[in-house]
Amino acid sequence: MEFEWVDDMVKSQYEKEQAQAHLFTFFSVLMLFLAALGIFGLVVHATEQRVKEIGVRKVLGASAGSIVQLFSLDYIKLVVIALMIASPIAWYGMNLWLSGFAYKISLQWWMFVGAGLLAAILALSTVGVRVLWTARINPVNSLRSE
Helix, strand or coil, rough: CCCCCCHHHHHHHCCCHHHHHHHHHHHHHHHHHHHHHHHHHHHEEEEEECCCHHHHHHHHHCHHHHHHHHHHHHHHHHHHHHHHHHHHHHHHHHHHCCCCCCCCCCCHHHHHEEEEHHHHHHHHHHHHHHHHHHHCHHHHHHHCCC
């Protein structure tokens, strides 16, 4: 006769899921970092192409906040489109994965909204930092090259 603790039995049943959760967390953080780098690259490219436009807007009295708002609107649209495409796919995949568990949660709408808000905050912070840096450049320097 062998004795086992119930805690040990339950722990051994979910060791695979714990390892999978650690890998999922690591790759999620890596994905967010790479997404931020991608957005940063897009913003750098867009601001370099539109540096004269930013200079003209500054000369005409635009604030740095209005310039950030101008650039942010484009990226928020992209985040909303990506969320609309990814949410049904993620919902379907998560339902398939969760159906294999005895005790499972149901997916709620706020989980997807939270992911979208996280993506929007990430995009806005990345866009805001770079555009503010570009907007603070003296407009005379950006317009002098013509």
